[in-house]
Amino acid sequence: MPALFSRTSKLGCESISIPATKCKTGSKLAKIKGSVCEGCYALNGAYTWPVVQRAMEYRLEYLQAIDVVPKMVAELNKKKNTFFRWFDSGDVQDVRMALNIIDICEATPNKKYWIPTKERKIWQDALKIKALPDNAVIRYSAHMVDQAPPEKWEHSSAVITDVFQAIGKLCKAYRTKKNGDMITDKEFQTAKKERKIGKLDLGHCGNCRDCWSPAVKTVSYPQH
Numbered sequence: 001m002p003a004l005f006s007r008t009s010k011l012g013c014e015s016i017s018i019p020a021t022k023c024k025t026g027s028k029l030a031k032i033k034g035s036v037c038e039g040c041y042a043l044n045g046a047y048t049w050p051v052v053q054r055a056m057e058y059r060l061e062y063l064q065a066i067d068v069v070p071k072m073v074a075e076l077n078k079k080k081n082t083f084f085r086w087f088d089s090g091d092v093q094d095v096r097m098a099l100n101i102i103d104i105c106e107a108t109p110n111k112k113y114w115i116p117t118k119e120r121k122i123w124q125d126a127l128k129i130k131a132l133p134d135n136a137v138i139r140y141s142a143h144m145v146d147q148a149p150p151e152k153w154e155h156s157s158a159v160i161t162d163v164f165q166a167i168g169k170l171c172k173a174y175r176t177k178k179n180g181d182m183i184t185d186k187e188f189q190t191a192k193k194e195r196k197i198g199k200l201d202l203g204h205c206g207n208c209r210d211c212w213s214p215a216v217k218t219v220s221y222p223q224h
């Protein structure tokens with residue numbers, strides 16, 4: 001049986017992944033040039049391996065099961081880590097799944113949840129039925145690179161090409177090492193120019209938890 005949670009090492013916490021091919025909005029955006037889903041990482045590399053695909057299909061079935069809430073709560077309570085990301089691949093599928101996620105978050109107040117999504121309508125419909133608990137943040141993603149999310153979205157994210165033109169809070173993972181140390185932007189640009197980025201093992205969250213914080217309205221991720 002595949003592991004229920006995916007270990008997102010660069011985030012430093014558990015997550016859960018389902019096939020990105022099942023994204024309602026994302027699968028359409030992936031075909032649009034200049035969209036944040038163009039060249040989606042979850043449609044490439046290790047995510048395409050048969051063993052990984054089987055694991056993600058298993059997780060999708062798990063999340064669609066009628067008894068997912070008590071089972072997921074029990075599994076989450078076994079984990080010591082306080083932070084959890086919903087969907088490092090894929091997105092919420094329907095209102096029922098969204099409501100189950102809300103129930104799971106509510107039943108585990110000792111955890112902090114970050115829910116990135118492009119399924120605005122699904123979440124809007126779900127939130128008309130039940131409110132999101134304080135330990136969870138839904139970040140609606142702007143659809144196009146360098147596009148600002150609508151102001152009326154309570155929490156959001158953007159993808160940018162220029163780190164000096166961040167919308168809201170700039171994610172600095174792009175120049176953060178595994179131990180949490182950050183190189184300067186100048187060092188990053190030099191390494192990029194000299195094609196030495198891969199040797200630096202960057203892209204880690206370190207101690208930053210802005211994506212989980214309700215105090216941070218918008219987070220901008222540099223395109224990579």
